[in-house]
Every structure is written in C-alpha cells, then in structure tokens.
Amino acid sequence: MIPPASIRQKWSLLALAALFPLTLMGVSLLEQTAIARQQSSVNQSAVLPDGIYLYGNSPQPNQLARHYVVFERHKGEVVGAFYSPQSEFTCFAGDIQGTRLEVEALVPEEPETQQVRAQLASLYPLQRVSAAERDAYGQTVGEDIYYLIECLDESNLPIQWRELPSLIALQLVWQRHYQVITDKATGFKQVRWKPKRELARAGEGIESPYDIEARYRSRYGVCWTGYMVHLSETCDDDQCHLITNVMTTTAAVHEAKCTQDIHQSLVNKQLPPNEHESGFGICRCSIVNPGSGTRHHARRTNSS
Numbered sequence: 001m002i003p004p005a006s007i008r009q010k011w012s013l014l015a016l017a018a019l020f021p022l023t024l025m026g027v028s029l030l031e032q033t034a035i036a037r038q039q040s041s042v043n044q045s046a047v048l049p050d051g052i053y054l055y056g057n058s059p060q061p062n063q064l065a066r067h068y069v070v071f072e073r074h075k076g077e078v079v080g081a082f083y084s085p086q087s088e089f090t091c092f093a094g095d096i097q098g099t100r101l102e103v104e105a106l107v108p109e110e111p112e113t114q115q116v117r118a119q120l121a122s123l124y125p126l127q128r129v130s131a132a133e134r135d136a137y138g139q140t141v142g143e144d145i146y147y148l149i150e151c152l153d154e155s156n157l158p159i160q161w162r163e164l165p166s167l168i169a170l171q172l173v174w175q176r177h178y179q180v181i182t183d184k185a186t187g188f189k190q191v192r193w194k195p196k197r198e199l200a201r202a203g204e205g206i207e208s209p210y211d212i213e214a215r216y217r218s219r220y221g222v223c224w225t226g227y228m229v230h231l232s233e234t235c236d237d238d239q240c241h242l243i244t245n246v247m248t249t250t251a252a253v254h255e256a257k258c259t260q261d262i263h264q265s266l267v268n269k270q271l272p273p274n275e276h277e278s279g280f281g282i283c284r285c286s287i288v289n290p291g292s293g294t295r296h297h298a299r300r301t302n303s304s
Helices: 013-024 131-154 165-177 255-268
Strands: 051-056 068-074 077-083 089-097 100-106 114-119 124-129 178-182 189-193 215-219 222-234 243-250 275-278 281-284 293-302
Touching: 051 131, 077 100, 089 222, 100 222, 124 131, 131 165, 131 178, 131 189, 165 178, 222 255, 243 255
Parallel strands: 275 293
Antiparallel strands: 051 068, 051 124, 068 077, 077 089, 089 100, 100 114, 178 189, 215 222, 222 243, 222 293, 275 281
C-alpha cells in the first residue's frame, strides 16, 4: 500500500489518531505559522472575498491572554468564533459589511444571544484560506485519515483501538464526509470528498469530536451546537406554576416530536394534562383531568 505524500513520514499512529478529529474540525487552521502584517491604514469599505479568515490583536497566533476571531465568509454571511487561547470561546453568526462584523454571539453563561460589532481593520490579519485551498486541504485530510485507518487495520497493536473515543469520532466524521471509489478495471482506490448536497441530514452529522451526540440547530435566528431541554409546567391561572417534567433531546429533535413522550411521562407520574400548550401550538390530548393544564417550553443547551 503506497501512502499519500503528505503522510509518508508520519508513523506515530496513535498520536495522529488523537489529533485528526481536531484537524478535521478546522482547529489546525489556528496552529499554522502565519506571517503577520500590520497595516497602518485599511480600507474599511473593502469587500473580503469568500474564504476562511483569522484575525487577532497580536501579530502572532495562539498567544495567551490575546484575543482572536476566526470565521468563514460565504456570500456576505459569516460563521465563526471569538476566542482567547486556553480560555474564552464564543461562537457567532451574522453578516459582514466591508471589514465590520455584525453578528449574534452565543456568550457563555448568558441565556440569550448578544449583538456584537467588531471592526477587523483594528486587528492583525493573520491568515486567509481561499475556497480552493480549503478544498485541497479537505481532500488531503480525507486521504490521510483513510491511510491511517488502513494502517491500524493492518497493525497488531495490543490495544482495542477501535474502542478509543477519538477513533470512534474520527471514523464517524470521515464516513459522513468521504467515500472510497474503486476503479473496477484497475482496483485502484480513490478517496472522494462529498459535496455538501450529498451529505446525510444534519441530524446525523457529528459537530464536535468531544461530544458525538451534540447536534447543530438553528431556531429563530439563533444557531448552536448541543441539546434541547424540554420543560413542562402547570399553567393554571389560580395556582402556583410548578415544573412537572424535564426531557432532554439532541438539538436536532423538533419540539413537536416530543409531545407523545412528554404526555406518557406525565401519565406515568399521574399528572395527565387536560390541555397542553407549547411553542408550536396548543395540543389536545385524550387524557382528561379537568382544571389542570400543562405548558411546554423548549430551551437550548450548548455542548461543553
């Protein structure tokens, strides 16, 4: 088996196995050595082309106690994060006007998103990855992961490497984004990076190598990766409102699909509602308990 050129000198398989999930999620962008260019004057009305960008208030990446912003621009919209190495990390999504970000940020420990405006002209431009470079990098990552797994399959390692959490996440992510095409005539195998339109539904996609059950969700302009907590409470006008049921699902599960399970849980607790109000309408159920009602709330929770 001939290894790809980018991995011929990489024989530390276990170390590589631990690092590749992070590489595929784009963290390697932050590890690349960049030549900082401090610009004394920047045209703030300049339009950044589509691509992936890294800016910071330091001319060098990954400096402790410094602040950075990494984002991808696509057709005027941006998705990214503000972060400080080994400290803060805040995801955001929104628009970019010239070199000014106007985004909604998910601030840790805050129940609602925060509107943030950031002027990139006041920061150091550390790195830009074009769409072509991103595609080439994605192809290289897919080939390297495939070669790594093939080497592990052929090895006689004394450990159960298939049970390692990092390898489980790695294989699941790879299977969603890549496939192997075999030439029937020659038997040559080629790794193919799937275009976005061919990917499985978002509910099946792994969003983090640290939590393979966390899912992406966009609701009323708010985007997050994690879970949904469904709370039920009594809602009688003349009585105290009490929480009667708590149900947690991945963020990909719509509230409307939880009604039956919530009702059954309430029945098991001998708390059947007469009327069930929720964010997606009012649901009438066949279980009748006059004078009692239940209100259903869905709340987002981010994956840590």
